Amino acid sequence: MLYILLLIGNIFSLISPIFLKIPLQTKTSERIYMDLFAKFENQLGPIGDNADQVPGYFSFPKLEGDIANRMKFQGKECIVWSLNNYLGLANHPEVRKADADGAAEYGLAYPMGARMMSGNSNKHIQLERELADFVSKPDAMLLNYGYQGMVSAIDNLVTRHDVIVYDAESHACILDGVRLHAGKRFVFKHNDVEDCEKQLVRAKKLADANGGGILVITEGVFGMSGNQGKVKEIIGLKDKYEFRLFVDDAHGFGTMGKTGAGIGEEQDCMEGIDLYFSTFAKSMASIGGFIAGEVKILKFLRYNMRSQVFAKSLPMPLVIGNLKRLELLRSKPELKERLWHNVRRLQSGLREQGFDIGQTNTPVTPVFLHGNHDLFETTQLIYDLRENYGIFCSVVMYPVIPKGQLMLRLIPTAVHTDEDIDITLAAFTDVREKLNTKAYPKEFPPIKGEAVTSATV
Numbered sequence: 197m198l199y200i201l202l203l204i205g206n207i208f209s210l211i212s213p214i215f216l217k218i219p220l221q222t223k224t225s226e227r228i229y230m231d232l233f234a235k236f237e238n239q240l241g242p243i244g245d246n247a248d249q250v251p252g253y254f255s256f257p258k259l260e261g262d263i264a265n266r267m268k269f270q271g272k273e274c275i276v277w278s279l280n281n282y283l284g285l286a287n288h289p290e291v292r293k294a295d296a297d298g299a300a301e302y303g304l305a306y307p308m309g310a311r312m313m314s315g316n317s318n319k320h321i322q323l324e325r326e327l328a329d330f331v332s333k334p335d336a337m338l339l340n341y342g343y344q345g346m347v348s349a350i351d352n353l354v355t356r357h358d359v360i361v362y363d364a365e366s367h368a369c370i371l372d373g374v375r376l377h378a379g380k381r382f383v384f385k386h387n388d389v390e391d392c393e394k395q396l397v398r399a400k401k402l403a404d405a406n407g408g409g410i411l412v413i414t415e416g417v418f419g420m421s422g423n424q425g426k427v428k429e430i431i432g433l434k435d436k437y438e439f440r441l442f443v444d445d446a447h448g449f450g451t452m453g454k455t456g457a458g459i460g461e462e463q464d465c466m467e468g469i470d471l472y473f474s475t476f477a478k479s480m481a482s483i484g485g486f487i488a489g490e491v492k493i494l495k496f497l498r499y500n501m502r503s504q505v506f507a508k509s510l511p512m513p514l515v516i517g518n519l520k521r522l523e524l525l526r527s528k529p530e531l532k533e534r535l536w537h538n539v540r541r542l543q544s545g546l547r548e549q550g551f552d553i554g555q556t557n558t559p560v561t562p563v564f565l566h567g568n569h570d571l572f573e574t575t576q577l578i579y580d581l582r583e584n585y586g587i588f589c590s591v592v593m594y595p596v597i598p599k600g601q602l603m604l605r606l607i608p609t610a611v612h613t614d615e616d617i618d619i620t621l622a623a624f625t626d627v628r629e630k631l632n633t634k635a636y637p638k639e640f641p642p643i644k645g646e647a648v649t650s651a652t653v
């Protein structure tokens with residue numbers, strides 16, 4: 197179950213302390229002694245609470261073989277729907293060659309040190325220039341990881357006088373960045389522009405009183421529901437409330453817009469996005485990320501963002517590999533076309549078969565299975581899909597979605613085939629029938645656990 201719950205991380209990151217039970221206390225002669233580690237005994241927190249249910253299967257599964265539409269899971273071939281390899285670049289021969297050449301020439305160490313101190317190179321600068329041009333911003337700065345970069349950028353952009361307004365379904369990196377903020381923050385209902393405006397009214401009053409500004413943060417494409425963020429509509433509120441907009445477009449970069457430049461291009465509103473962020477972990481199938489925006493803001497971030505100033509810069513093979521990925525992303529529109537062919541085929545097939553796939557208007561494809569489904573059914577369903585239909589996908593359940601419901605999340609990519617989609621549609625129809633007729637046994641499936649870490653199971 198851990199695997200299922202991993203997807204819930206962004207919500208749990210805020211509420212997890214509530215779930216941890218009160219630690220054991222030991223009374224010594226005069227005072228109560230509490231071992232810090234006692235609270236971890238027999239409990240792994242909300243995500244890990246079911247870790248002993250077949251580790252290596254639901255949690256920490258190992259997908260083996262080249263990253264592709266089909267990979268091996270526990271020795272059997274599966275159609276894989278859970279990797280954000282949108283454009284299929286992970287195993288593209290030119291990408292593999294660039295990665296290998298970069299590693300052969302530079303090793304993993306170069307350049308040593310933080311970017312500002314001793315970790316700079318012409319290739320880092322070149323990648324930043326090309327990224328800025330691609331997303332039509334004056335400047336861009338590389339990040340050594342997307343998550344840390346986003347947290348740290350938010351931390352840097354605001355002081356206690358400023359106010360943050362953000363979407364309720366924001367990714368953990370946004371929530372954690374907001375948690376560092378010493379001033380006020382207001383959350384608006386997911387993708388609800390009216391509620392966003394309500395929060396802006398409160399934020400403006402406060403910011404004006406404090407002599408601060410307002411930072412609005414949202415996502416270009418929400419990774420669970422597949423909803424596009426209402427970026428253009430939020431930009432429409434700028435004149436009235438005078439805020440700056442920071443957009444995390446992790447799932448939109450490479451997938452949305454005519455050229456793949458992301459949500460700003462898709463909604464024709466790139467100018468209104470003050471800071472544009474993407475990770476390299478999705479369409480680029482790599483590591484790292486970037487923020488693009490005005491020169492003076494990025495100059496400030498370059499000298500102040502703690503996750504960059506106090507951490508090593510991106511190793512050269514990653515920079516070289518990312519330059520190649522960006523080149524392919526720009527020069528091979530057929531990759532995005534193939535992705536969207538698959539998105540349309542999968543999503544229209546699911547809709548035709550009566551599945552509820554929510555409001556997605558992006559490649560992220562949720563499949564909601566309504567009913568009163570419990571943990572046994574959920575694990576049986578995943579087991580059945582993997583063992584009997586050769587389908588590997590992610591499952592999301594309560595509390596991310598209402599109790600009793602299940603959500604399967606599919607990520608189509610450019611390397612999936614029509615046959616993969618047809619097999620999956622037929623399998624989903626079968627398992628829905630089994631769920632509806634309560635055909636799954638009320639017990640955990642008979643799976644053997646296997647080692648998931650260096651500590652054996």
Ligand SMILES: Cc1ncc(COP(=O)(O)O)c(C=O)c1O
Binds near residue numbers: 447476484
């Ligand atoms: C919306 C969003 N933002 C940021 C990140 C973090 O990116 P990274 O994996 O580069 O740390 C992710 C996940 O990869 C994400 O889905």
